[in-house]
Amino acid sequence: MATINLALQGGGAHGAFTWGVLDRLLEEDDLEIAAITGTSAGALNGAALKAGWLANGRQGARENLDWLWAQVARLDDLAVPKWMQAWLPTPGAISKSIEYSPAFMLGDALGRMLSPYAWGPLYENPLEKIVEKFDFGRVCAHEGPKFFVCATQVRDGKVRIFEGDAITTKSILASACLPTLFQAVEVEDPETGIVEPFWDGGYTGNPALFPLFDADLPDDVVIVNINPLERNAVPVMPNEIQNRINEISFNSSLLRELRAIEFVQRLIAEGKVKEGAMKNLRVHMIADDELMNDLSVATKLVPVPSVIAELKEGGRRAAGTFLAHHKDELGKRQTADLVRMFG
16 A cells, blocks of 8 residues: 655646546555645645545545536536547647637737736636535545645745645635736635735745645655646747746746755765655656647636546546556655756
């Protein structure tokens, strides 16, 4: 029996890839999940998994994740028959068609000129209708995997981790609050009564790994990475440049924490720090940079059912490949090459 922590990155509708990864991991009866840290779409996935897990175990978690993404993209109404899928455009072609569509370009331009506060009483956050349906009695329960939600405080730019009873509709919406699209989400601190505005957690922790340093948690953390770490082609078009800026920004906090983990591993290996004095995490990563390189911020913002379905299948494939090659190494050795990553 292997016990792991999950670190779920944010990335809008591309979080459907994480849905697929989790769906496949939950098929493994000898794989236990001790803790989940999530940001934005990762927080939604984590909340759905935990609530479903406590309702009906692994099957309940899978069903609750299915429900979540049906809400996001109405997949239950718009599911595409298998025989038709070969005739559909590829996710990359769909992404390009959205990016270069007049409607998307107009919306993008307006987003740079108009504040979300300009909508006045017409403003609404479409995610709220989904998030408020979560069973927070189970999401916040002490039983089941520990759950951490990351958001960014607007006032001081610091990371904030919500856990336990502090996880509410507002804290999850805060974790997914892109400031160019949504008004800052105000959350009251139950201890001080101070109301703080929050933006997307991706700016400070995507996802935050430090909550997993607790000595009571296992040493293995499986990171589900949505934003590609590498793109070989140099972006030259304005939309390509903005897309890569988005990816770099939302990977930077994760890379900082991974570099710190690699540094600690080196100190321990060289005997400069005694074994057990610091948490020695074993890092594993599940990703599909080839798939994500075909997509862009357009399909993060516009939940296209056929793309979401392909992302789920991509996540299942990536998780299956990881399990085939590395499942036996969980609990024994790290499979992410952090030395090469930061060499």
